[in-house]
Amino acid sequence: MSHTSTPTLHNTAKLGDIAKTVLMPGDPLRAKFIAEKFLDNPVCFNTVRNMLGYTGTYNGKPVSVMGHGMGMPSVGIYTYELFNFYDVDNIIRIGSSGAIQPDVKMRDIIIGMGACTDSGYAKSFELPGTFCPVASYDLIEKAVDAAESRGIPVRVGNIISGDVFYCDNADKHDNGWIKMGVLASEMEAAALYMNAARAGKNALCMITISDKPGDTPTTAEEREKTFTGMMEIALALV
Numbered sequence: 001m002s003h004t005s006t007p008t009l010h011n012t013a014k015l016g017d018i019a020k021t022v023l024m025p026g027d028p029l030r031a032k033f034i035a036e037k038f039l040d041n042p043v044c045f046n047t048v049r050n051m052l053g054y055t056g057t058y059n060g061k062p063v064s065v066m067g068h069g070m071g072m073p074s075v076g077i078y079t080y081e082l083f084n085f086y087d088v089d090n091i092i093r094i095g096s097s098g099a100i101q102p103d104v105k106m107r108d109i110i111i112g113m114g115a116c117t118d119s120g121y122a123k124s125f126e127l128p129g130t131f132c133p134v135a136s137y138d139l140i141e142k143a144v145d146a147a148e149s150r151g152i153p154v155r156v157g158n159i160i161s162g163d164v165f166y167c168d169n170a171d172k173h174d175n176g177w178i179k180m181g182v183l184a185s186e187m188e189a190a191a192l193y194m195n196a197a198r199a200g201k202n203a204l205c206m207i208t209i210s211d212k213p214g215d216t217p218t219t220a221e222e223r224e225k226t227f228t229g230m231m232e233i234a235l236a237l238v
C-alpha cells in the first residue's frame, strides 16, 4: 500500500490532531470511556468504522486514545498509520486477556515484555529468521515505576498474541505456551511491537486478565469501564 498522507482511509484526523502518545484499547467504547473519564477537553478525531479516537490533555499534557479493533490485521492498520503518517512516537495498548499460567489470577495486570505469536504477521517484513517482538524498555520501566508508586501490583513477562479467540481444544492450544512460561493471551501485541520496531518508535502492551478457565468471565461492560488501574498506569506514561 503506497498511501502516505492524512487523512487516511481509516482515520479522518489531520496531521497534528493526534498527540505523540496514544493509548489504544481494542474496544472503541473503552477509548471513549477513558477520554470522558480521564482527559480534559477531549475532542473526537475519528469515527470512521466507529473506531473512536480522541485527543485531550492529562495533567496538562496532550494525549490521544483510540480503539484498534480485534486481531493483528486491525491493530496493524491503525498503528501503522499512527506511527508512519501521524508522527506518533509512543503507542500503549491497554487490553483484556486470558490467563495462561495457573498462578495468574482474574484482574491481574501484566506488562508484555515480549509477545510470542502464532500469526503470520511477521512474514510481511521478509526476514531471514524469527523476529522477537518486544516492548520498549523505556516504557516498561516507566510503567513499572508508575504502578509501584500507585501501589498497583503488576507482573512483567511474556505474553502470546494469538490469531484465534475461539478454537478446538483450547487446553491443548495453551499447553505449549504454559510450558514456556507465557503468562497470558491476547490478540494484538506482537503486531504492535513489530510495527513499532519497523517504524523506529516505542510500544507497550499492558493487559488485565478478563478470563480464566474455571472463573466467571468479566462482562463486556466491565471490560469497557472497570480496568482503571491499567488505564491510570498508562496515563502516567504521557
Ligand SMILES: O=P(O)(O)O[C@H]1O[C@H](CO)[C@@H](O)[C@H]1O
Pocket: 025, 026, 027, 069, 070, 071, 094, 095, 096, 097, 165, 186, 187, 188, 223
Ligand atoms: O479487550 P481488547 O483490548 O480488545 O483485547 C482482547 O479482547 C479481544 C477479544 O475479546 C481481543 O482484541 C483481545 O486482544
Ligand SMILES: O=c1cc[nH]c(=O)[nH]1
Pocket: 096, 097, 098, 099, 165, 185, 186, 187, 210, 211
Ligand atoms: O484474547 C483474549 C482476550 C480476552 N480473553 C481471552 O481469553 N483471550
